[in-house]
Amino acid sequence: QVQLQESGPGLVKPSETLSLTCTVSGGSVSSGSYYWSWIRQPPGKGLEWIGYIYYSGSTDYNPSLKSRVTISVDPSNNQFSLKLSSVTAADTAVYFCARYYSNSLYYFDYWGQGTLVTVSS
Amino acid sequence: EIMLTQSPGTLSLSPGERATLSCRASQSVSSSYLAWYQQKPGQAPRLLIYGASSRATGIPDRFSGSGSGTDFTLTISRLEPEDFAVYYCHQYVNSQWTFGQGTKVEIK
Numbered sequence: 043q044v045q046l047q048e049s050g051p052g053l054v055k056p057s058e059t060l061s062l063t064c065t066v067s068g069g070s071v072s073s074g075s076y077y078w079s080w081i082r083q084p085p086g087k088g089l090e091w092i093g094y095i096y097y098s099g100s101t102d103y104n105p106s107l108k109s110r111v112t113i114s115v116d117p118s119n120n121q122f123s124l125k126l127s128s129v130t131a132a133d134t135a136v137y138f139c140a141r142y143y144s145n146s147l148y149y150f151d152y153w154g155q156g157t158l159v160t161v162s163s
Numbered sequence: 164e165i166m167l168t169q170s171p172g173t174l175s176l177s178p179g180e181r182a183t184l185s186c187r188a189s190q191s192v193s194s195s196y197l198a199w200y201q202q203k204p205g206q207a208p209r210l211l212i213y214g215a216s217s218r219a220t221g222i223p224d225r226f227s228g229s230g231s232g233t234d235f236t237l238t239i240s241r242l243e244p245e246d247f248a249v250y251y252c253h254q255y256v257n258s259q260w261t262f263g264q265g266t267k268v269e270i271k
Contacts, residue, residue, distance in 0.1 A: 079260075089208065089251055091260035102258045105164070138207055147214050148255050149198040153207035 044069040046139050046154035054133075054161050060126040064139030064154060071115050071122055072097050077142040078122045079150070080113060082135040090135075094142065095122055129161045165189050165256050169263035175271040182239040184266045186252030191232045196255040199228055199237045202265075203248045211250075212237060242268070 050062035064078070071078055080092040093103035095113045103111045107126070115122040126133060136156040143151045166189040176182055186197075194215035200208035210219040212228035215235055225240040239246055247270050252263040 088264045089202075089253075089262040091262065094260075104259070140207075142255075142260075146195070147217070148196045149210055149213035149219070150200070150208070150253070151210055151219075153209075156207055 044152045048139050048154045048157040054129055055163050060129050062124045063121050066120045071120055072117045075145040079140045079142050080124045081138045084135045131161050134161045167252050167261050167263035169266045173267045175269050177271045178242050180242050182268055184237040186235040186263050188233045192254045194231050197235050198253045200251045201248050
């Protein structure tokens with residue numbers, strides 16, 4: 043059974059960089075057919091895709107966040123990470139990591155439980 | 164950028180009733196990339212339907228998906244107490260993912 047677990051600070055100051063890590067168990071971030079993704083959800087609002095990284099290292103990001111986002115992968119620790127720079131209160135959200143299956147059919151099949159990140163001084 | 168518009172925003176129904184949720188895309192999307200998720204408070208979304216009409220593993224057959232092109236529908240044939248939740252449609256086109264804004268199914 044694949045499991046994903048987010049970790050990182052729950053409080054970040056405005057203008058600083060938000061950093062989260064997703065640790066994957068029961069599967070490998072080096073496997074093909076999967077896009078390792080970050081999605082966020084502001085309190086009481088809907089889901090917003092942030093970006094993904096493929097096992098090859100290729101990435102793509104939501105255009106609205108692209109200038110501030112970096113997603114990287116660490117195969118040796120079976121983790122992938124999110125960095126979001128210059129955060130503001132609008133970046134306060136529950137951040138989910140998720141695996142996107144991509145092989146003739148396409149869907150997010152496994153999600154982390156989510157971690158709340160609050161941007162506040 | 165493709166937008167997904169879900170309607171209604173809130174659906175107030177009683178257990179045992181039928182729920183029909185709509186997801187409309189701003190341009191045609193491949194059914195292969197259209198999925199539906201259920202989210203309960205404090206939980207991560209759960210995959211219900213992929214490929215517009217295929218149920219995910221363990222999803223009861225009261226959930227069904229249909230549609231093509233720009234119009235997709237999630238139907239819950241008879242609402243059970245555990246089905247009251249928020250439902251999101253989702254699509255992937257040109258390396259970009261988009262979620263609808265969600266439909267909340269609440270107890271009437």
